[in-house]
Amino acid sequence: MNWFFMIIFISLTVSGRAQEYYFRQMPSDYGRDIQEISILFQDSDHMMWIGTDNGLYSFDGRQYRYTPLPGGSTQTVSTISESPKGEKWVGYQDGSIQIITSKGHSESINTNSIKGFPISKILFQKNGDVFIATYGKGLWVIHKNQFTRLRFQNLEHIDDIYDALIDRQGRLWLGTDNGVWIYHTYPEESIDNLHRKNGLPDEIVKELEQQSNGDIWIGIYDYGLVRYSSVGKSINDTILSKAEEGQVVSLVNGNGDEVWVGFEKSINHYSYNKKVRSIKLPDDLNEHITNLFFDRTGNLWVSAGNKLFVANTQLDLRIPGVKEIQAIAVMNNKLWLGCKKGLFSMDQESGSLTQHLNEENLNIWSIYADPQGCLWIGTSDQGLYIYDPERNGVKHLTEHNGISNNTIPNIAGKANQTWLATLGGITEITWTDHPVKDELSITLFQEKYDFPAGFVYDIYVADDQKVWFATDGLGLYYLDGQELHHFTKPMLKLGEDSFDLRTIYSVTADAQNNIWVSGTKGNIFKLDPKGNLLEHISSTVGSENSLVTSGQGEIVIVSEGSIQVQNQITGISMFGATTGLTSFSPNINSLALDSDGSIWIADTEKVLHYKSIGWDSSHYVRMQWVDLTLTSKYLSDPIKLSSDSNFLDFHFTGVWYTDPGSVRYRYMLKEHDEDWIYTREGRAVYSKLSQGTYTFVVAGSHNDDFSKSVPIQRQIIVSPPFYLTWWFILCSLLFISFLAYLYMRERIRRISRFHQLEKEKTTFQLNAIHAQVNPHFLFNSFNTLSGIIEEDQVAAVDYVDQLSSFFRGVLLHRDSELISLSEEINIMRNYTYILKKRYGDNIVINEYIETLEGFIAPLSLQLLVENAIKHNIVSDVKPLTITITIDHKRLMVSNPIQPKIQSSSESTGFGLSSLLTRYQYLTSSCIEILNDGETFTVSIPVLQLNTIT
């Protein structure tokens, strides 16, 4: 069988020393019972989505957030994709598909025809079609909202699809039991097959992954993987899995052309130079690997069972197997390690270690690899060795040969020039062709430039050919051509602060020719080419920092316990404990720049390798809202709030998987907060906002440089309280006007009534006086009086007194509206006394007085008694009995009806009707007149003070 031979002929077996990454286990508190992570996915907002056997979660590096299915069921997630619109399409094991919109709503689509069959992939075609690959029901397409199975030619017979992708030409690749099927509709609908005859080692294709250059990796059951070249249109590299590694479970693209291959029991890294490296796995990863994922900030995610691990692939670790490494250089694909006990080389591929120079007691402080392929080895008190590993030639130089000092902390050079930084100044060495073979020309700076002798810690050859020297106590010098210049002033000022810059441990320069130096107490300074201080970084970690510029132009700051990388776009990124740098204390300047721009850092027994992901602005904390859809008020944009329930509770998160714990936020509610509020908690709460329009802005940062962060914001409109709305004010004005109108109307009515009452009263008073002084009454009174005078003078005097007392009462009370009962009774008694003198026993007045408290209209009682006499016969034969009854409520005057034959001509026509009118204005109770044919009764209300209106 031809595939068998192919395995023999073209195969790259996994080789190379284990490359170690620091795998950090992610929290496992999902809040629900999870047995297995089935899929890992990162959306365009950098949020990681974790599909499990118990539903879907989003994960910001700190907390898992469960995303329920609309129906509430929990199913095994089998695939996650993102549509061009930013919707997450989630396929489940049972054939259901859930769509989560960019705003966080979720909905299901009707996939009843594939119910029970796992969704293996969801893909989006440029024309808007959605391909849905299933395991058991073939390929389906959603075209203009029609969900149909594709049955073109062989597609009809392909039921089980393991994986699918759309390549750059828009062709659909399907991994099946019968090789790869490539379906395309342009220029005409057709289908191709890649199988054993095309070079596939086997036909069960479980994984497909497209590389950035268009090549497609094909993962094959039981065999490993092959690469299909998009240029050569053929199967190229074959990577075979070993039996103990198990099946290919995952294939993911890394940086550039690299590919990460997950087998069940191993992870391998494949780069375009065809090197395959096996990655050492953490001990905790003792289950079968189920997934790999490479996120956008260089982190490799690995899931096994329900465990999740993350390794930052920018930093990897090699353990060469030698102790006390103090210096490092890289040359000929080898790492050269200068140790306390000699020189070693480690092959980067095989990891094999070789000792050189056969000198065990060589205490090496510095190594420099020159362009001729020679190593310059600086020692502690043992001088300089120049070593040509190819020809095995060695040259040893000491103070006797004219170098400035036998202790050499650093060496640097360019072309055929080398400078030694020694504890006794600087030595310059030049040669013609080969430093070991040729005669060397040795120059001391103190002699050539009058350079003050002293400790020199670092030498840096900048891109502009200037050579920089960092000294102890004398600041920074640079060599420009044949001239040496003193660069820094001892004290530098930045704003209010000033810094001592005499002692410099390390120096480097960036692409803009700005100089970066590390001083004492962990201070790092950025100076412009003229020596002005541009920036000061206070390192909180180590006190002595080593600086180096990577091939990507980043400043790499190496200190105790951390590596910080400063780049122009996102500022500083720190690799610390979360990348495994817990016991990390490298020697100063034990760094080496590799030809690919990566940096090697030696630390006693370890060698760390920093490889940039090529930082761009997306390599920063990404902000997003959390749980805002749980409350309906956040759904609208802008958020609209009423004045009485304007409680705002914003939940947000910043995604930074390299070090999730380092994320800080700053937020501000514009028009409300005067300044930024800084917090580590992803939450901001506001309440009782007054009316107006606000903007809530929040940004996140992992390095406190918020200017690099892209903030997210929401606008909030708080409506005015109802009593400040225009319609309410309008209604209120109308209502007040209406009330005012009513009041005015009532007042006008009252005034007119009052005038009427006044008029009535005046009429009454006039009539009363008129009545009381009517001649008939006077005539009768005087007539009676004349009769009494003759009989009894004393009684006559008394009579006159009574008469005058009666008139005084009338005069006194005629203006009053009310009179107390007792006064009215007095007046009435004066009056009846006069009557009794005239009528004698023909008139009987019976009084039943219960109380004297209360008021009535003045002269009303007198009027009623007068009325009774006026209208009835008073004679010997028919004496008149008038009964007066007074209780709390009413006063009643009654008399038997003995009508006069002829009504008195003196009747004034006023009497009862006048009384009725007056009482109408005084009280709501009425005057009652009862006439039952025998007795005539008038009842008037007695007013108590509290009932008077």
Place this chain on the structure above:
Amino acid sequence: MPRRIFIGTLCFLMAFTASGQNQIFKTNTGFISFRSDAPLEIIKASSNELKGVIDQNDMTFLFLVSITSFEGFNTELQKEHFYENYLESAKYPKATFTGKIIEFIDLTKPGTYSARAKGQLTIHGQTKERIIKTELISNGNSVIVNAKFRIPLVDHQIEVPRIVNQKIAQEIEITVKATLTLMKKS
């Protein structure tokens, strides 16, 4: 996946009921053995009661063996442990493998074919999808099925007490050799 078992069972039943040109290969006396190469002890046992059927029409198949039909253990105690502790034969009396052969092969034509049988392997009540490579040797009237594959115990939740870890390998090697004869239906 219950569906597959269902289809498999359906085919099995159809083998006896369906009429027409259905060409079915069948056996009731297939050989199956397993072997566990553990550091301290080698356990092996076999059964001659493997039942199997392959439907030529759609290349579906079903194999079935009763757990208690295995014989040839080193000791009676070993057999007892195997039945009761590991495979819980009272609860899960049968092991089945049902599915479809990926390649289309006309088994009525004599020849030696290599094929991949993809289906649901159910042991100890746990179902796992497996692709098993087999060799099919046909003489036109009967087919000899040869297969050798390994099964990790964890896949079927067969738990071995730590104390006997050294006695039982984490992967068991299975060997199948069965001769299925053509049943022509009228």
